[in-house]
Amino acid sequence: xxxxxxxxxxxxxxxxxxxxxxxxxxxxxxxxxxxxxxxxxxxxxxxxxxxxxxxxxxxxxxxxxxxxxxxxxxxxxxxxxxxxxxxxxxxxxxxxxxxxxxxxxxxxxxxxxxxxxxxxxxxxxxxxxxxxxxxxxxxxxxxxxxxxxxxxxxxxxxxxxxxxxxxxxxxxxxxxxxxxxxxxxxxxxxxxxxxxxxxxxxxxxxxxxxxxxxxxxxxxxxxxxxxxxxxxxxxxxxxxxxxxxxxxxxxxxxxxxxxxxxxxxxxxxxxxxxxxxxxxxxxxxxxxxxxxxxxxxxxxxxxxxxxxxxxxxxxxxxxxxxxxxxxxxxxxxxxxxxxxxxxxxxxxxxxxxxxxxxxxxxxxxxxxxxxxxxxxxxxxxxxxxxxxxxxxxxxxxxxxxxx
Amino acid sequence: xxxxxxxxxxxxxxxxxxxxxxxxxxxxxxxxxxxxxxxxxxxxxxxxxxxxxxxxxxxxxxxxxxxxxxxxxxxxxxxxxxxxxxxxxxxxxxxxxxxxxxxxxxxxxxxxxxxxxxxxxxxxxxxxxxxxxxxxxxxxxxxxxxxxxxxxxxxxxxxxxxxxxxxxxxxxxxxxxxxxxxxxxxxxxxxxxxxxxxxxxxxxxxxxxxxxxxxxxxxxxxxxxxxxxxxxxxxxxxxxxxxxxxxxxxxxxxxxxxxxxxxxxxxxxxxxxxxxxxxxxxxxxxxxxxxxxxxxxxxxxxxxxxxxxx
Numbered sequence: 001x002x003x004x005x006x007x008x009x010x011x012x013x014x015x016x017x018x019x020x021x022x023x024x025x026x027x028x029x030x031x032x033x034x035x036x037x038x039x040x041x042x043x044x045x046x047x048x049x050x051x052x053x054x055x056x057x058x059x060x061x062x063x064x065x066x067x068x069x070x071x072x073x074x075x076x077x078x079x080x081x082x083x084x085x086x087x088x089x090x091x092x093x094x095x096x097x098x099x100x101x102x103x104x105x106x107x108x109x110x111x112x113x114x115x116x117x118x119x120x121x122x123x124x125x126x127x128x129x130x131x132x133x134x135x136x137x138x139x140x141x142x143x144x145x146x147x148x149x150x151x152x153x154x155x156x157x158x159x160x161x162x163x164x165x166x167x168x169x170x171x172x173x174x175x176x177x178x179x180x181x182x183x184x185x186x187x188x189x190x191x192x193x194x195x196x197x198x199x200x201x202x203x204x205x206x207x208x209x210x211x212x213x214x215x216x217x218x219x220x221x222x223x224x225x226x227x228x229x230x231x232x233x234x235x236x237x238x239x240x241x242x243x244x245x246x247x248x249x250x251x252x253x254x255x256x257x258x259x260x261x262x263x264x265x266x267x268x269x270x271x272x273x274x275x276x277x278x279x280x281x282x283x284x285x286x287x288x289x290x291x292x293x294x295x296x297x298x299x300x301x302x303x304x305x306x307x308x309x310x311x312x313x314x315x316x317x318x319x320x321x322x323x324x325x326x327x328x329x330x331x332x333x334x335x336x337x338x339x340x341x342x343x344x345x346x347x348x349x350x351x352x353x354x355x356x357x358x359x360x361x362x363x364x365x366x367x368x369x370x371x372x373x374x375x376x377x378x379x380x381x382x383x384x385x386x387x388x389x390x391x392x393x394x395x396x397x398x399x400x401x402x403x
Numbered sequence: 404x405x406x407x408x409x410x411x412x413x414x415x416x417x418x419x420x421x422x423x424x425x426x427x428x429x430x431x432x433x434x435x436x437x438x439x440x441x442x443x444x445x446x447x448x449x450x451x452x453x454x455x456x457x458x459x460x461x462x463x464x465x466x467x468x469x470x471x472x473x474x475x476x477x478x479x480x481x482x483x484x485x486x487x488x489x490x491x492x493x494x495x496x497x498x499x500x501x502x503x504x505x506x507x508x509x510x511x512x513x514x515x516x517x518x519x520x521x522x523x524x525x526x527x528x529x530x531x532x533x534x535x536x537x538x539x540x541x542x543x544x545x546x547x548x549x550x551x552x553x554x555x556x557x558x559x560x561x562x563x564x565x566x567x568x569x570x571x572x573x574x575x576x577x578x579x580x581x582x583x584x585x586x587x588x589x590x591x592x593x594x595x596x597x598x599x600x601x602x603x604x605x606x607x608x609x610x611x612x613x614x615x616x617x618x619x620x621x622x623x624x625x626x627x628x629x630x631x632x633x634x635x636x637x638x639x640x641x642x643x644x645x646x647x648x649x650x651x652x653x654x655x656x657x658x659x660x661x662x663x664x665x666x667x668x669x670x671x672x673x674x675x676x677x678x679x680x681x682x683x684x685x686x687x688x689x690x691x692x693x694x695x696x697x698x699x700x701x702x703x704x705x706x707x708x709x710x711x712x713x
Contacts (some may be wrong), residue, residue: 076589102597104596116588118593
């Protein structure tokens, strides 16, 4: 599959002599020395990445890392010094200003950190701005604006002034404005950075909800790693104009590329990053009818488990502990079926680890199931704790259950 | 102690005389004469119009405008002031002065706003325009009255051209300032949606700069009024002439009456144009909205709400 958005060797050098600065960098001089000699600074240096259609690509970095410069190059607000920006294979780093304008009108929209809503226009006119620029008629514009506002739940505020709305609502208007032109790529420059934490959480969820339906290709800029981990299908960590690491949330938290990334992920709530799948193991299970209490005990000893799931054909019958199985062996007249505990816990493969805390507290393994209630894997309570502690030797994350 | 001028002197005034008399006047007089044609046309039309409108009708209209834009107090003041001007026998002069002022301001707007917009978009142009504006504002107007008479002759139109020179700077400066002060993120947003520079100007920059531009218009108007007496020296009529004549004849009463007329006119025009720029409630309102709101019932305040849901 061809990536929707492909960035190759993108570089932006601020200063009067960008070529000289680039030559010096290639010759191995440090950026500080280059700045001293030429007065040029590297906003973005040799960045390459790809965003497949329908994914959220999050660029995470602290202020001054070049992430705002990077996102502004993607729609030509800042023209790059070198490199390519391919949208559907067309390079917009080197195109004419007419082509760039057409791309901005039809393919790329942007959502801004401080909303950047026009204070002299109503909310509906703000949302319809991109359509107005394209020459869409007033009636149709109004209809599309209303539809976009309904999407973000602000349909009733079409005729308000933007200044009358709260910050969270204003940013939803900003989002609606971005969506109104039906772009394929949405650039979001720290869109939730100016919002209160509670409101931020709300609009993050809103964005995820919308994204599920719209499947836009989104480049999302943030300085908040938690936000990056929550939203990003892929996350790029940026430092001093370069990408330090690109990967999924789990890859970044589990295998940080260097000390810089490790320092970031140190405080991360791993319970929100990892899913049940990442700690699940291939299930060893017993079959009602074929297995007996004796074979149950034997199986547990072989697998070093103190409880196993018991299947009834394709369905889960329940869970049996070592104690109960051993008791059944000692007691005449008790079979495996009699000691199966049908009060077991199940979770989805995609459930976040923190949802497993309560389930793991009774000490029994948790069943990881699919939509049809089939057993995909088993999560041992101690595996949850091991993953939380970040001890990679205790749990092999790659040993995720395969049905 | 010897000074440099004992040994050498610059014949600066001779140079200027030579430049104006021997080069500018003989070569360009027809051009300058042609330039004043549009000024004369507008002025004649306005002068005829204002002098033809009955005093009571004019007072009623201006009082209505003052009421809608400023408030009841200003409307009452307008009625009393215009009545007073009529009673002291200066109505025709006041109308002539008003048409001169409006003509000057009109040309200042037509020249100044585009120039201000251009200066806001180009630092190089601003670097050229700014010192010229400084000179226009600081040079004593008597200095350019003589060359203006030489090039344009005497009369109303040369007076208006002198007024334009004096009153143009504020509207250029404040248009430039207003457009440059539009928030950078709004410009960026407009650009990100693919606006052409004309769309950006019309949809974003001008509406958001309108308040500042209106402040410039107000300043231009006030400066134009302050030129009324001076231009009467080169043959312009109206209230300025009344003051100038009074001055020549040591007629204190006549000069005071003319001066009072100018002051009253200035107050009315100042308040009305200030109200055009300011708008309570909504942050920025386009000129169109302001003009529309004049003809609508309800609150005298122009607000964004009146324009909604078209």
